[in-house]
Amino acid sequence: MLEVKDLRVSIEDKEILKGLSLSVRAGEVHAIMGPNGSGKSTLARAIAGHPSYTVTGGSIRYDGQDLLALAPDERARAGVFLAFQYPVDIPGVGNSYFLRAALNEVRKHRGQRELDAMEFLDLIKGKIKELDMDPELLKRPVNEGFSGGEKKRNEILQMTLLEPKLALLDETDSGLDIDALRIVADGVNRLRNPQRAIVVVTHYQRLLNYIVPDYVHVLVEGRVVKSGGKELALQLEAQGYDWVKPQTVAAH
Amino acid sequence: MKGTDVLLDQDYKYGFVTDIETDTIPAGLNEDIVRLISRKKNEPAFMLEWRLKAYQRWLTMTEPAWQRVHYPQINFNDVVYYSAPKKKGDGPKSLDEVDPELLRTYEKLGIPLQEQKMLAGVAVDAVFDSVSVATTFKKKLEDAGVIFCSFSEAIQKHPDLIKKYMGSVVPHSDNFYAALNAAVFSDGSFVYIPKGVRCPMELSTYFRINAADTGQFERTLIVADEGSYVSYLEGCTAPKRDKNQLHAAVVELVALGNAEIRYATVQNWYAGDKQGKGGIYNFVTKRGKCAGAHSKISWTQVETGSAITWKYPGVILQGDYSTGEFYSVALTNNYQQADTGTKMLHIGKHTKSTIVSKGISARFGENTYRGLVKVSPKAEGARNYTQCDSLLIGDRCIANTFPYIEVDNHSARVEHEATTSKISEEQLFYCQQRGLSAENAVSMIISGFCKEVFNKLPMEFAVEANKLLGVSLEGSVG
Numbered sequence: 001m002l003e004v005k006d007l008r009v010s011i012e013d014k015e016i017l018k019g020l021s022l023s024v025r026a027g028e029v030h031a032i033m034g035p036n037g038s039g040k041s042t043l044a045r046a047i048a049g050h051p052s053y054t055v056t057g058g059s060i061r062y063d064g065q066d067l068l069a070l071a072p073d074e075r076a077r078a079g080v081f082l083a084f085q086y087p088v089d090i091p092g093v094g095n096s097y098f099l100r101a102a103l104n105e106v107r108k109h110r111g112q113r114e115l116d117a118m119e120f121l122d123l124i125k126g127k128i129k130e131l132d133m134d135p136e137l138l139k140r141p142v143n144e145g146f147s148g149g150e151k152k153r154n155e156i157l158q159m160t161l162l163e164p165k166l167a168l169l170d171e172t173d174s175g176l177d178i179d180a181l182r183i184v185a186d187g188v189n190r191l192r193n194p195q196r197a198i199v200v201v202t203h204y205q206r207l208l209n210y211i212v213p214d215y216v217h218v219l220v221e222g223r224v225v226k227s228g229g230k231e232l233a234l235q236l237e238a239q240g241y242d243w244v245k246p247q248t249v250a251a252h
Numbered sequence: 253m254k255g256t257d258v259l260l261d262q263d264y265k266y267g268f269v270t271d272i273e274t275d276t277i278p279a280g281l282n283e284d285i286v287r288l289i290s291r292k293k294n295e296p297a298f299m300l301e302w303r304l305k306a307y308q309r310w311l312t313m314t315e316p317a318w319q320r321v322h323y324p325q326i327n328f329n330d331v332v333y334y335s336a337p338k339k340k341g342d343g344p345k346s347l348d349e350v351d352p353e354l355l356r357t358y359e360k361l362g363i364p365l366q367e368q369k370m371l372a373g374v375a376v377d378a379v380f381d382s383v384s385v386a387t388t389f390k391k392k393l394e395d396a397g398v399i400f401c402s403f404s405e406a407i408q409k410h411p412d413l414i415k416k417y418m419g420s421v422v423p424h425s426d427n428f429y430a431a432l433n434a435a436v437f438s439d440g441s442f443v444y445i446p447k448g449v450r451c452p453m454e455l456s457t458y459f460r461i462n463a464a465d466t467g468q469f470e471r472t473l474i475v476a477d478e479g480s481y482v483s484y485l486e487g488c489t490a491p492k493r494d495k496n497q498l499h500a501a502v503v504e505l506v507a508l509g510n511a512e513i514r515y516a517t518v519q520n521w522y523a524g525d526k527q528g529k530g531g532i533y534n535f536v537t538k539r540g541k542c543a544g545a546h547s548k549i550s551w552t553q554v555e556t557g558s559a560i561t562w563k564y565p566g567v568i569l570q571g572d573y574s575t576g577e578f579y580s581v582a583l584t585n586n587y588q589q590a591d592t593g594t595k596m597l598h599i600g601k602h603t604k605s606t607i608v609s610k611g612i613s614a615r616f617g618e619n620t621y622r623g624l625v626k627v628s629p630k631a632e633g634a635r636n637y638t639q640c641d642s643l644l645i646g647d648r649c650i651a652n653t654f655p656y657i658e659v660d661n662h663s664a665r666v667e668h669e670a671t672t673s674k675i676s677e678e679q680l681f682y683c684q685q686r687g688l689s690a691e692n693a694v695s696m697i698i699s700g701f702c703k704e705v706f707n708k709l710p711m712e713f714a715v716e717a718n719k720l721l722g723v724s725l726e727g728s729v730g
Contacts, residue, residue, distance in 0.1 A: 050681050073684040073693075081685075088682040092700025101696065102686035109687070141700065158686065 001026045001063060001197045002047070002166055008057035009039075009046045016042040018222035019058065024166075027194040031208055031233060032201045034219035035241045040201045041085060043219070044168040047199075048082040049075050062166065077109035081164030083155040085171040090142040095154070098142045099124065099161060106162050127160050130190070132183050148175035156187040167191065169200045173207035185210030205237035218244050276335040281328050283307060286435050289334050293404050293438070296411060306424035306434030313428045320620045320652060321560045321589040323533060331498060333436040333469070396452050398482075399444040403471050406442035413444055417475050421504040421541045421568065429500040430537040433469045437502070440470035445480035445511070454710055456485040472503040476511035478544060483514040485713055499558075501536045509544025509571065514552070516709055518717055521557035528587025528616075531559025538565035542574030542600075550577040551594065552708045554717040559588060564622065566595030569603035569631075576605040579705040583721060584617030584649070593623035593654075598631040598664070607638040610702050612721075613649035620652040627664040634664040642672040643701050645694070695721065 002024040009017040016039045024030050032040050046053045047060060049072035060067040067075060090098065104114040115123065128135055131153050143151050152172055159167055169188065173181055188198065188211050200211055208216075208230065216232040217224045218241070226232065226244045236244070277288055286307050290300040315326070393400050399410060407414055424434035441457045457472070476482050499521065505513050515538075524531025534557075540549035551565040561584075567576030578594035596605035611619040619642065627634045642651035653670050675697050683693030699706065699718050706714045 048681075048685055051677060071684070071690075072681060073687055073689050076685050076687040084682065084685075088676075088678050090679060090683070090697060090700055092703035093696055098683075098686075098696070101688060101692070102683075105687035105689075105692075162686070 002199075003061040004043075004047070004058070005060075006058035007043075007046070007055065007060065009042055010054050010056050011042070011052055015056070016053075016222055017046065020219070020223055021058075022217065022224065024197045024199060026165075026197055027192075028215065029192065029198045029200065029211065029213045031211075031213035031216045031230075032199060032219055033203070033205075033216060033233060033236055036203070038219040039222045040203075040219055041170050042222075044082055044170045044199070044201050047075075047166075047168060048072060048080060073105075076162075077106055079165035081159050081162055081167045083152075083159055083167070083169045083172050085174065087143045087146075087151040087155055089144045091144055093142050094138075095140055095142050096120070096124065096138040099138075099158060102158065103161050124157075124161070127157055130160070131157055131187050133157060149177065149180045152176055152184060153180070153187075156184050160187060160191060163191075165196055167196065167198045169198065169202075171201055171203065173202055173204065181207065182210060205233045208233045220245050276332055279330055279332045281307075281331070281333060281436065285333055289436055289438060292334065293407075295404075295407055298411070298415060299407055302419070302424060303435050306431050307436075309425045310428065310431035310435055313431055315428050319562055319591045320618070320622075321562055321591050323560055326498060326533070328432070334438050392452060396449055397446040398449065398451055399442065400455055401442055403437070403440035403442050403473065406473075410442070410444070413475065414442070414473070417473055417504070417506055418471075419504075421506060421539050422502050422537050427537060429535045430502050433471060433500050433502045433537070437469040437471040440501070441472045441474075443472075443474040443482060443484065445474075445476045445482045447477045448479040449477075450480065451482040454483050454485055456487070468497075468499045468501070470501050472501070473506075474504070474513055474515070475506045476508065476513050476547075478508045479510040480508075481512045483710065484516070485710065486515070486517045487520070487716075497531075498533045499535065501538075503536070503538040503565075505540030505549055507540065507542050507544065507547035507549050507571075507574075510546045511544065512548040512550075513540065514550045515540070515565075516713060517551075517553040517555070518709075518713060518720065519553065519555045519557050519561070520720055522559075523557050523586065523588050524559040526586050528559070531588075532557065534558035534561045534563065536563040538563055539568065539595075540566070540576070541568040542571045542576060542603075544574070545571040545600070546573045547571050548575040548577075550575075550579070550708070552577075552579040552705065553581070553592075554702075554705070554709070554720065555580070555582040555590060555592065556720050558590075561588075561590040561592055564593050564595050564624075566597065566624075567605065568597045568599065569605065569634075570599045571603075572600040573602045573604075574600055575603070577708075578605075578607045578609070578623075579708045580609045581612070581702045581705045581717070581721075582610070582619055582621075583612045583614075584619045585614045587616050589618045591620040591622055593621045595624040596626070596636060598625075598627040598634040598636070598661075601630070601632040602634070603631055604635045605637075607636070607640075608704050609638075609640045610705055611640070611642045611651055612645065612698060612701070613642070613651050614645040616648055618650040618652075620654065622654045622656075624656040624658070625666055626657075627659045627661050627666065629660045631661050632663055634661060634666075636664075636666045638666075638668045640668075640670040641701065642670075643698065644672065644674045 004020060004022040007017050007020045008015060020043060032043060034040050042053060046055060055068055100120045107114055133153050137150060143154060146154060172184060176184060200213060213230050216228055216230060218226040286303050290303055422430050424431055443455060445451050474484060505515060507513050521532035521534055542549055549567045555561050565578060569576050576596050582590045582592050584590050593609060594607055607623055609621045611621055613619040621640045625636045638655060640653045644651055651672055655668050657666055659666055675694060679697055680690060680693050684690060698721055706717055709717055
């Protein structure tokens, strides 16, 4: 489903990803781990098409098409979803209104009928319960005044609504207490199915106790330096990142 | 899509010209022209005297230059001060007799009078260039005792009300453009709501400048007698022309004891092209007077058009416990300039005012909020709350805020808050990542920004205003 080949990405002329390759098939859950500044978030944001991240080399193919040729909104409608590490406030725009507009854009693209306000309300009510969210959050402006945990849940709420084919979770665990973490992880696990791929970007192994990955990749200095099964995450937790760093990099 | 350099490329939808026979007088301004206008309108002597007094006063005044807008010197002798659709015989007695070409123009503007008569529940007094041609819903309003007619008609039929209230809020000597208007104004609207009457429908006037080189100088006077209520909507469009046109209107509102007037404007005059050529100079004096106790005047404006917008709808809070409100959205795109805000003059005791101003600048637009809050020594317990928010799109536009606060009473409380923000790349990306196009994202963020003001508009107008902002910013993110 997702084929990243030799990807090079720069921000303001500074190269962050230096020839990264990654292959993800439908139905799989991949975890991307690595020390701070290794390029984990850059990978997620480059796949989603953030305008500040310039792709200088390599390719990303998604579902048989050249993902880099698509605008960010086209990627989103094609089923690529990014749960933000730092979800953005949109003052004055009601959360419910925003969610419905997003859902209807995606539904239109899929050739489905758009939902009116009442139908949408019925749909969202159930989802919001699953995530143990305060229904009041639907009435408030998007992310404005939300706590860190509320923002993260709101991201997962959007994900369950939009039902993406490829979900990228960028440090969704940061800032969550253990109960919230479990609720968020349950939300993600409910979405696991043979047609969907999930890529979890995280600094800590903790989240992977709840969202158990099929594969773990370690990123160091913009490249995948090691890949393995879920046990690799435990090993990293116990031993840190130093042992996986290549000699040339570690010598810095 | 790269960055948040928002480009705004929508064609002006109302830029058509109506080919219609007009009765137009020669360009220029002198005493004879003033007399000619008054004669053409068959006015009583008191009106001519008032006009001449204003003209003499105007001659002694100089064009103000303190505002933060830039435009070449206007030659007032190049302006045509009167242009009216030529009448057939004695003029239309009903809509059927109105020039069909004119009615088609209204249809293009989205105000099919015929239909509105039955459907909308909005009475429209349509001002086309200088003469009011069709007034609908007269009957229903008459039954309620409401007078809603053209200014000219009011001069003929209700001279006592005109004599009593015209110039009582904006005197003929008020300022350069108000004096000019008083001398040469050709028509406008008049509303009188009798004691204790709640006007049975929203009143609405569409102004439109059609003829080339014509200045439009309309005058609106609304009087709400004790305990009455009226909501008035004003919408404006003008054809596309290369030359700049002057629009110098005067609006006066009078609210007597316990009366309430809500006045909403959606202004979409032609703004000029992308290089800043052409467009309307919208130099307008709007003021309301809360003359009686517990009266209330509320201005809501959505200003998306005009090359230059320069106006300060204000309220004189004379009656004790009276309330003044000003809710404004001003958008400047391309080379548009706006210097707008309000004046709240607290005179009565326990008077209250609220100001919410939202300025949006894009491309090379320059947007200035200028507001005065003045609390006189007698205004015991006066309260004001002001909030000025500016939103910048791109990095070549300008937003300024000039609040003037003069407080001469120690018990007064005046609050001012101001913010400036940009549509961030991150906000746009977030919306796009959820499947919204860049254009939809920008227009969603902007309507969120304007929400507090849009909430003050009547429902249909809020929808229209939202669309207008969307349209003005379309073509969008480059």
